[in-house]
Amino acid sequence: MNEKIATIEDVARHAGVSIATVSRALHKPDVVSETAREKVQTAIAATGYTANVMARNLRLNRSGMILLLVPDIGNPFFSAILSGIEKGASQAGYNVLIGDTQNDPDREATYAAYLRSNQADAMILLNGRLPAPLANAPANATPPVVIACERIPGCALPTVIIDNDEASFIATRHLTDFGHTRIAHVSGPSNNILTTDRVAGYRRALASVGIQNDPALIYRGDFSIDSGIAAGRALLADPKTRPTAVFCASDGMAIGVIVAAKEYGLRIPQDVSIVGFDDIPHAAAYDPPITTVRQPRRRLGEQAITLLLDRLGAKAPFENREKGPVIVPTELIIRQSTGPCPKG
């Protein structure tokens, strides 16, 4: 048996027509006669022909690939975003190629080169840094790139984000509404735009109710559970300086702070209130269920791919959108980790 894979030429020979007719029968059936179409169909069935996508793409000068740059594919945070992107892309006939950059600028540059070398038609950035080759690109021709998750200040590329500042503002105000005045914030890494925006919203909320900002109440974490535990120990150890509420920039860190709080015998929310960020699936099942800012991650992915397909001229499977950065709405999910400020 060990036959070679059938090419369009085999089909043509088998059908007794030219390769052009075969190609047309497949892609422009209306310009091909009924009889020829049928002959081609049987020939395809007989030979088991499948078009060589690489040859096709070479001819059409496209790859059908959308490159997705992720800082760490091992981070479950991206799963749902990915899912939204993949869904839209595959509906539009694109494949999603994942580039795990490990936050390494070299790897980012390598992947960005895929655009030039025709390995990818377009790119979505899930990390908030513009790969070097793109940053140097001429300003007149914007590359087919969309930025998601993290905005890049001063970058005109289509962007989809949540309003981190406003979300943090609302989360913090939820705590002030409960009467809290000593409110700590466990933030993300300092070089991160998300961190900046969330800290800003937190400060704005405090200022809006006349609470003076206390730098000692801001702890720099890295979004992980472990850093949350460290934050909790640092912030809650001393009963004299202990805040009555902690707003965390991730659910993981919120969980960590709760772990630390329990170590000190503190009750949540009677002794200290905790707010998280993201609304990961486990936030609702934790003890206590965690009040948190829900980030619509699948929506975020869907919007990103929509923006990109717009840019590519393909028809977008999701509802259309207007100019400017797209902001997908967040929602404060109030559960049992927050409550009134304790007396005294």
Next chain:
Amino acid sequence: MNEKIATIEDVARHAGVSIATVSRALHKPDVVSETAREKVQTAIAATGYTANVMARNLRLNRSGMILLLVPDIGNPFFSAILSGIEKGASQAGYNVLIGDTQNDPDREATYAAYLRSNQADAMILLNGRLPAPLANAPANATPPVVIACERIPGCALPTVIIDNDEASFIATRHLTDFGHTRIAHVSGPSNNILTTDRVAGYRRALASVGIQNDPALIYRGDFSIDSGIAAGRALLADPKTRPTAVFCASDGMAIGVIVAAKEYGLRIPQDVSIVGFDDIPHAAAYDPPITTVRQPRRRLGEQAITLLLDRLGAKAPFENREKGPVIVPTELIIRQSTGPCPKG
């Protein structure tokens, strides 16, 4: 400056050599003279040439893609596996193309066709079903496919799995060692091979210490937190029939069972012991920290890609693979959700 992208021909012209020399300078530098090499290098720098990967792949009849079939990319369980695969693949110069099948046989078949149409050189299956085109493949030529996570009974393709039966055996024996005799099991969906294997291990463990199997103590979940809550409510509601320990086929379900247990005012592990499966990051930070079977997911991915690269490296397509499936070891992580069987 809106010039066209430079081709090898531009480089050749610029360097004053033939395109063959340019190609050789890049891929077989040793057969090219020093001077020519230099000329080519400067020409490349001057033109900003990047090889058109599509043309290259067409010529070489490879795609450089490894297709990864995942039942649901939105499921964080796969993140770490993915990460391991991606790492190995990119080290070997391959890209990873993710195919989200949604457990839909049609989508599986579509993706499997990528192998035929040269869109992918090889495939890794993370779902336990052989796509139709593969199942019908001639038996003499094994396709470059590796199965991970779930074994497919009667399938000779290279496979990497954990020993679910043995892992469940050990987890259950951990409970019997604590003196438990009424041990429930919250399993996965019934059509799943993982479920079968884990139930088998659970039963084997009970039998090994002379405990009779009680079908009422097996609850069918779907790995989710919610199904765990449902399981917990069903199993723990009645104090008369209540088991003193529950072995869950996923950490999510273990968390759900704990949530339900707390609803009934039961203390973990004093009143009821809980064992999970997977060791997701949140298992250690839960209250109480959950005893669970650690599944080395990154290792699993690494092994899968290793197997595949082996297969691709072995030029002989008819060479038969060695022996049975690769089994990556699991580990029972004992935390605070398990303890001695309560008296009376």
Next chain:
DNA sequence: ATTTTTAATGTAAACCTTTACATTTGTGTA
């Protein structure tokens, strides 16, 4: 000085499509 050997380079085919253009065939009209 001539021939042989080796090294370096060039020419052109091949990979498999799609499609502009040319050609053939068929139909209706003057």
Next chain:
DNA sequence: TACACAAATGTAAAGGTTTACATTAAAAAT
């Protein structure tokens, strides 16, 4: 009948690369 026109099909180029083979130039051997 001859002609214009439309429809269907075929021919061949193009897309950018790699590489077998042919050719040239230079060095080594006679």
